[in-house]
Amino acid sequence: xxxxxxxxxxxxxxxxxxxxxxxxxxxxxxxxxVCSSLMGLVSLRNKKIRVIPLKSKYVPKKGDVVIGKINxxxxxxxxxxxxxxxxxxxxxxxxxxxxKKELNKVxxxxxxxxxxxxxxxxxxxxxxxxxxxxxxxxxxGIIVDIAxxxxxxxxxxxxxxxxxxxxxxNCKIVVGQNGLVWVKGDEDMEQLTKNIIHLIEAEAHTxxxxxxxxxxLYLAIDGELPPEENQEAEEEFVLEKPKLQNFKEELEQEExxxxxxxxEKEDKPNIAEVIEELKRKNKKDNPLSYGESSxxxxxxxxx
Amino acid sequence: xxxxxxxxxxxxxxxxxxxxxxAGVLERADGSAYLEVGGNKILVAVYGPRESYIxxxxxxxxxxxxxxxNMAPFSVDDxxxxxxxxxxxxxxxxxxxxxxxxxxxENYPRSMIDIYIEVIEAEGGTRCAGxxxxxxxxxxxxxxxxxxxxxxxxxxxxxxxxxxxxEVEDKEGxxxxxxxxxxxxxxxxxxxxxxxxxxxxxxxAIDLAMEGCRQVSELQKEALMKKYSTE
Amino acid sequence: MDIVPEITRxxxxxxxxxxxxxxGRELTEYRDISIETNVISKAEGSARVKLGGTQVxxxxxxxxxxPFPDTPDLGVLMTNCEMLPMADPTFEPGPxxxxxxxxxxxxxxxxxxxxxxxxxxxxxxxxxxxxMLFIDLHIIDNCGNLFDACELAVMAALKSxxxxxxxxxxxxxxxxxxxxxxxxxxxxxxxxxxVKIGDKMIIDPTLSEERVAxxxxxxxVTKDGHICSMxxxxxxxxxxxxxxxxxxxxxxxxxxxxxxx
Numbered sequence: 001x002x003x004x005x006x007x008x009x010x011x012x013x014x015x016x017x018x019x020x021x022x023x024x025x026x027x028x029x030x031x032x033x034v035c036s037s038l039m040g041l042v043s044l045r046n047k048k049i050r051v052i053p054l055k056s057k058y059v060p061k062k063g064d065v066v067i068g069k070i071n072x073x074x075x076x077x078x079x080x081x082x083x084x085x086x087x088x089x090x091x092x093x094x095x096x097x098x099x100k101k102e103l104n105k106v107x108x109x110x111x112x113x114x115x116x117x118x119x120x121x122x123x124x125x126x127x128x129x130x131x132x133x134x135x136x137x138x139x140x141g142i143i144v145d146i147a148x149x150x151x152x153x154x155x156x157x158x159x160x161x162x163x164x165x166x167x168x169x170n171c172k173i174v175v176g177q178n179g180l181v182w183v184k185g186d187e188d189m190e191q192l193t194k195n196i197i198h199l200i201e202a203e204a205h206t207x208x209x210x211x212x213x214x215x216x217l218y219l220a221i222d223g224e225l226p227p228e229e230n231q232e233a234e235e236e237f238v239l240e241k242p243k244l245q246n247f248k249e250e251l252e253q254e255e256x257x258x259x260x261x262x263x264e265k266e267d268k269p270n271i272a273e274v275i276e277e278l279k280r281k282n283k284k285d286n287p288l289s290y291g292e293s294s295x296x297x298x299x300x301x302x303x
Numbered sequence: 304x305x306x307x308x309x310x311x312x313x314x315x316x317x318x319x320x321x322x323x324x325x326a327g328v329l330e331r332a333d334g335s336a337y338l339e340v341g342g343n344k345i346l347v348a349v350y351g352p353r354e355s356y357i358x359x360x361x362x363x364x365x366x367x368x369x370x371x372x373n374m375a376p377f378s379v380d381d382x383x384x385x386x387x388x389x390x391x392x393x394x395x396x397x398x399x400x401x402x403x404x405x406x407x408x409e410n411y412p413r414s415m416i417d418i419y420i421e422v423i424e425a426e427g428g429t430r431c432a433g434x435x436x437x438x439x440x441x442x443x444x445x446x447x448x449x450x451x452x453x454x455x456x457x458x459x460x461x462x463x464x465x466x467x468x469x470e471v472e473d474k475e476g477x478x479x480x481x482x483x484x485x486x487x488x489x490x491x492x493x494x495x496x497x498x499x500x501x502x503x504x505x506x507x508a509i510d511l512a513m514e515g516c517r518q519v520s521e522l523q524k525e526a527l528m529k530k531y532s533t534e
Numbered sequence: 535m536d537i538v539p540e541i542t543r544x545x546x547x548x549x550x551x552x553x554x555x556x557x558g559r560e561l562t563e564y565r566d567i568s569i570e571t572n573v574i575s576k577a578e579g580s581a582r583v584k585l586g587g588t589q590v591x592x593x594x595x596x597x598x599x600x601p602f603p604d605t606p607d608l609g610v611l612m613t614n615c616e617m618l619p620m621a622d623p624t625f626e627p628g629p630x631x632x633x634x635x636x637x638x639x640x641x642x643x644x645x646x647x648x649x650x651x652x653x654x655x656x657x658x659x660x661x662x663x664x665x666m667l668f669i670d671l672h673i674i675d676n677c678g679n680l681f682d683a684c685e686l687a688v689m690a691a692l693k694s695x696x697x698x699x700x701x702x703x704x705x706x707x708x709x710x711x712x713x714x715x716x717x718x719x720x721x722x723x724x725x726x727x728x729v730k731i732g733d734k735m736i737i738d739p740t741l742s743e744e745r746v747a748x749x750x751x752x753x754x755v756t757k758d759g760h761i762c763s764m765x766x767x768x769x770x771x772x773x774x775x776x777x778x779x780x781x782x783x784x785x786x787x788x789x790x791x792x793x794x795x
Contacts, residue, residue, distance in 0.1 A: 009528065009531060009532050011442060011451065011524055011527050011528070012405075012442055012447070012449065012450060012451055013405075013448065013449060013450030013451050013485070013486070013487045015487070026447075028407070028449065030487075030488075031488075035449070035487070037407050037447040037448060037449065038445065038447055038448075039442050039443075039527060039531065053445050054445065054531060055333075055334075055443075055444065055445030056445040057333075057351075057352055057353075057411075057445065059410065059411070069537065069539050071537055081537075085351065085352040085354055085366075085411055085414040086354065086413075086414070087354055108540075109537060110538065110539055110540040110543070111539075111540055112539045112540070122412075123363065123412055124411075124412060124413070138541055139541075140541060140544065140545075141541055141545070142541065142542065142545045143539055143541065143542060149445075187545075187549065187552065187554070191554075191556065191558070329589070329620070329674065329675045330587035330675050330677050331587070331621060331622055331675055331677065332620060332675075335620075342575060342576075344574070346620070346674060347620075348620035348621075348674075350619075350623050353623070371619065371627055375574075375591070375593060375616075375670065375672050376593065376595065376614070376668065376670040377574055377576065377577040377580065377593020377594070377595050377668075377670050378574070378576060379576060380576055381597075382595035382597060382670075385614060385616055385670070386629065417619065419618065419619050419620035419627075421618060421620060421672070421674065423591060423672070424574050424575065424576055424577075425576070
C-alpha cells in the first residue's frame with residue numbers, strides 16, 4: 001500500500017508507504033512503514049521511494065566541484081570555507097607538488113577558488129584539489145549564493161538554463177555544487193545575472209521556468225520579448241545530472257540503487273520527472289509559492 | 304460533568320487557545336518559525352547543521368543540538384532582566400531533550416544545530432509553544448527528522464482537568480502537565496508536572512494533553528504546506 | 535566574523551564608484567521601511583520595524599523608581615540592546631557585545647539629547663518617585679543598518695507608549711487601574727547611517743556593504759532639522775567634506791523617515 005503519489009510534497013514523519021516498498025534517500029523505515037525524514041518532493045520509481053529535499057546543507061562528496069573561500073593560511077595548507085557544515089583543506093602539495101613556496105603569496109585569506117573535492121574523510125572534512133579545467137582562483141566577478149538543492153535547476157538539462165543565461169548576458173558563469181555561483185561580465189550584466197539566478201532559485205519548482213527566464217532576460221537586455229520561433233516548443237523541465245559538472249558520486253549512487261532494485265530497464269527517477277509531472281499538473285504556470293512573496297509576512301497581532 | 308464547565312476565558316475543558324503558526328519568517332536564519340497561541344508570541348530561528356568551535360560539545364558519529372530559550376524583557380508584566388536565569392536554562396535543556404529524539408543527524412557528524420527560541424510575549428505555556436515552533440523551524444531549515452515534535456499542556460483548574468492552561472489558569476490552577484510528543488508514534492519526549500494530581504487525574508491529563516498535541520500537530524503541517532505549496 | 539571575499543569587496547567598491555549598488559538602489563536611497571506599533575500587549579509601548587530584511591522589535595516597560603540626586607524632578611530613560619543570536623550567525627549568546635552597547639548608546643543619545651521625551655512630566659513626587667522607562671531593543675534579523683532601524687523603532691514605540699496615571703495618596707504611590715496618559719513627546723527624530731566605500735558615502739548600507747566599508751557615520755536629526763547626535767565608527771578616517779555631505783544629506787532624508795512614524 002502506498003499513501004502518496006509521485007511528486008507529492010511531504011513533511012518529516014509522514015507515512016509514505018507500507019513494508020513492500022523500499023526506503024531510499026530522504027526516507028526511513030519504522031515499524032513496517034516507509035516514512036519521510038525531510039520536507040520535499042516524493043520521487044517514486046517502482047517500489048523505491050525517495051524524498052528530494054527542498055532545502056539542505058551541502059555535505060562534501062568526493063568528485064564534487066565547489067567554490068570555496070580561503071579562511072586561513074597555515075603552514076602547509078589552506079583552510080577553505082565551502083559553504084557547508086564541513087570546512088575543506090587545500091594541502092600545499094595539491095598546488096605546488098614537492099616545491100616549497102610561501103602559501104600566502106599564492107592564495108591569501110579572502111581569495112575565492114574553484115576546487116574539486118579530492119577526498120572526504122570519516123568526519124566529512126574535505127580534502128580539496130585544483131586538478132581539472134578552470135580550477136583555481138577567481139579574479140573579479142561576483143559570488144551568488146543559492147540553496148545547494150537548486151543547483152541542478154540552475155544548470156538545466158544538459159546545461160540548457162545556464163548556457164542560455166551565459167549567451168544572453170555574455171557573462172562567464174561557474175556553478176559549484178555547494179550552492180555558490182561565480183559570475184563575471186559587464187557590471188550591469190553581473191547584477192542582472194545575479195537577480196536571474198535568485199529568481200531561478202525562488203521558482204525552481206514552477207513550470208515554464210526556462211521560458212519565463214528567457215523572457216526576463218530578453219526584456220531586460222533587448223527591451224522586448226524573444227521572437228516567437230525562438231520559444232522552445234518543449235519546455236525543458238529538468239533537474240538532470242548536468243553534463244558540465246561532475247556529479248560522479250550521485251551517478252554512482254544512482255547506479256548502485258539501480259542494481260539493488262534490479263530494475264535497470266526503467267529510466268532513472270530524478271527531480272526531472274518530479275518536475276515534469278508537476279508541470280503537467282500545473283499547466284497554467286501556477287507557481288508553487290516558494291519565496292519572497294510569502295516570506296517575512298509574520299504579523300504580530302495588535303491588541 | 305467536566306464537559307459542562309466553562310473556563311475563565313470561555314473555553315471548554317478540551318479546547319485550545321487560538322493558534323497561528325507561520326514558517327520561514329526570517330532572512331538570515333537557516334530555518335525559522337513564528338507562533339502565536341493565546342497571548343503568547345514566539346519566534347524561533349535555527350542555524351545549522353554548522354561547524355562549531357566548541358569542540359567539547361561535538362560528537363564523532365552524529366550532529367548535536369543546542370537550544371537557547373530566552374524571554375524578552377518586555378514579554379511579561381514586570382520587566383524581566385535580560386539574560387539567562389535558572390528557569391530559562393532549565394527550559395533550554397528540556398527543550399533540547401524534547402527535540403533530540405526526532406532528529407536524524409547521523410549524516411552530519413561533528414556538526415551543531417543551534418535553536419534560538421525568543422519569547423516576544425508570554426501568556427502561559429511558553430515552553431510547549433517554543434517546542435512546537437522550534438520543530439517547524441527545524442523542518443524549514445531542512446534538518447532530517449523522524450517526526451515533527453509538538454508540545455501542549457494539560458492541567459488542573461478548580462478540580463477539573465483542562466487543556467492548554469492560560470496564564471491565569473496556570474497561576475491559579477492546582478497542577479500543570481506540559482508534554483511534548485512525536486505524533487506518529489505517540490512517544491513522549493517531554494514531560495513535567497507540578498502541582499497536586501491523583502493517579503487518575505494524571506492519566507486524564509496526559510490523555511488530554513496528547514490529544515491537544517495531535518491537534519496542534521495538524522496546524523504545524525498546515526503552516527509548512529502553506530509556506531511551500533499552492534494548495 | 536565572516537571574512538569578506540576579496541572579489542565581493544572589489545565588486546561592491548566598483549559599483550559604488552559608478553554610483554550603483556548591489557540591490558539597484560541609489561547611493562542616497564533607503565530600502566523599504568515598514569513600522570507597526572502596539573505589537574506587544576504586555577508592553578506599555580512597542581514597535582516592530584522592518585528595514586529591507588532587517589527586523590527589530592522594541593518594547594518599553596515603565597517602572598517607578600528613585601530619581602538621580604542631581605535631577606530629582608526628572609524621569610529616567612534606560613536603553614538596552616540585545617543582538618540576539620537568532621539575528622545573525624555571527625552573533626553570540628551572552629552579555630551584550632561592544633557593538634551592541636554602542637548601538638544602544640547611539641540610539642539612546644538621539645532620544646536623550648533631542649529632549650523629545652518630557653522627562654519633567656514623568657516625575658510623580660519630586661526627589662522620591664519618578665517613572666523610569668526601560669527601552670529594550672530586540673534585534674531579530676540582521677540584514678544591515680541596525681542603527682536606523684532601531685532609532686525608528688524606538689521613536690515609534692515611544693509615540694505609542696501609555697503610562698498608568700500615578701497619584702500620591704497618604705505618601706504612597708497609587709497607580710490607576712484604567713486611567714492612562716500618553717507619554718509626553720514634543721519632537722521627533724530619525725537617524726541616518728552612512729558608510730564610506732571608496733571615496734563615497736552611501737546611506738542605509740546592506741550587510742555586505744557594511745562589511746566592505748571601513749568607516750561609518752551616524753547622524754541623528756530632529757524633525758526641525760537640528761543635529762542631535764552623531765557617531766563615527768570604523769577603523770578608517772573620514773574627511774571633513776564627507777562629514778558635511780552626510781549632515782546635509784541626513785537633514786533632507788530624515789524628513790522622509792519621519793513620515794513613516
